[in-house]
Amino acid sequence: MKALVLAEHGGGALKDSTLSTITAATQLGGDVTVLVAGSGAEAQQAADAAAQVAGVARVLLADDAAYGQMLAENVAALIVPLMDSHDALLCPATSNGKNIAPRVAALLDVMQVSDVLSIEGERTFTRPIYAGNAIATVESAEAKLVLTVRGTSFAKAEAAGGSAPVEPVGGSGDAGLSRFVGCEDSASDRPELTSAGVVVSGGRALKDAETFEAIITPLADKLHAAIGASRAAVDAGYIGNDHQVGQTGKIVAPEVYIAVGISGAIQHLAGMKDSKIIIAINKDPDAPIFQVADVGLVADIFEAVPELTSKL
């Protein structure tokens, strides 16, 4: 089965989710081609990086201003003709991948398998349903497979060791339906939430944005951790939505997840319960978070967390 992986990249580098998706693609058992769509030097650098990834047979580089912002209308139109020579399309289940993959699937008249957790056979996959409260095993007999892949469920492919050729590929460019206006990136020196080794998350118990910052940030700094938050904390305006961990936010699976003042609603657990080690600090001994935590501390977070930070 010949697989095409849509790369997620930024700043001339591949995102970790791309490396995980390449691993998933190799499990389908055939050649893996990586498509880098983008614009200018950064796209070229990302394509060069993709060529180094172990297990990649070929890299296609679509360099056009129309692909610079990954507008779904333009990128889907680029991918569809490429599927003539590929049997499967795999996209990371990121906001980009989730935006583009279904558009491609519909244009190919196939049903997509979303958020693949494991590959059980060439056409059999598991995926979460009902906010992760159930896992479905599904089989696709479609002419072309279109999959989005949950990055945290697959190991990252080795970023070095490969030497795939990079070939330019042309597409139809700008479909003229959509235009990029602007973005507000939450610039940060911290590791990316979805690929960080350690995540420190805060919940509604943190009271307000200032307290959230004062309690969570020093601990995260100490551990070189990414900062996460529950939906309640995000909705209450303590921190931006891009920090939300949960079924409707980001799915994380770090080595260590530290939940501070998070009760552990189903939808939050769905986003972090695959973390290797979960540490919970909460005042309420009955909080559901303690049912999934490896280590729990029942304590007032406003005293315990600063003390923890100072003693680490």
Add this chain to the structure above:
Amino acid sequence: MKILVPVKRVIDYNVRPRVKADGSGVDLANVKMSMNPFDEIAVEQAVRLKEAGQAEEIVVVSVGPAKAADTLRSAMAMGADRAVLVQTEETVEPLAVAKILKAVFEAEQPGLVILGKQAIDDDCNQTGQMLAALTGRPQGTFASKVEIAGDSVNVTREVDGGLETIALTMPAIVTADLRLNEPRYASLPNIMKAKKKPIDTKTPEDFGVDVTPRLKVLKVSEPAGRAAGVLVGSVDELVAKIKDMGVVA
């Protein structure tokens, strides 16, 4: 301008789904059902645009069982004007739903389609994008802000890195994310009024759409459990545990 809002009847978001013992699916017998929460946000957005004088009519459509009529009534109680029920007792996959919606789109000629970014039952997150593909229209997914400006609509999207704003030529398809708005509660008079609003009942066959599932569900199982760990009594014990794990030197 007309706004088309597709809505889905799903398990209520407060209900904890139970996997059937035989692994054939999730037990929905005698379980409370409601409008998909993201679709509720989509209805609210349409109503706000109408209240702001930017839309004249809101049509809601649902593909589902006879009881999906209740969901359509809920949407009309919030302010939608009329409804289309495409009735089928089958489980319909996003691709088939998108094909039916395409037919409704062509019949109704809306300027905007607003729908939830995903349904909380199958969690597919596909229908809006597929409808955009099939109609050849632009898509603004995961919207946290929607502003109409002449013949285009500016959609601010919740993306992994933060927020992104794109401009789409209308007609356009927008999928609603959580922070787009907070849906209103329907007032009793509006609930009564909604009972008199029309529902046009159709079938997938009326639109020539084959809803036979393309994917075969082999089994549905409980996710792997996670055993509860230990409770420590003090910060010092926690520090010792964390150091044992090698998180910090």
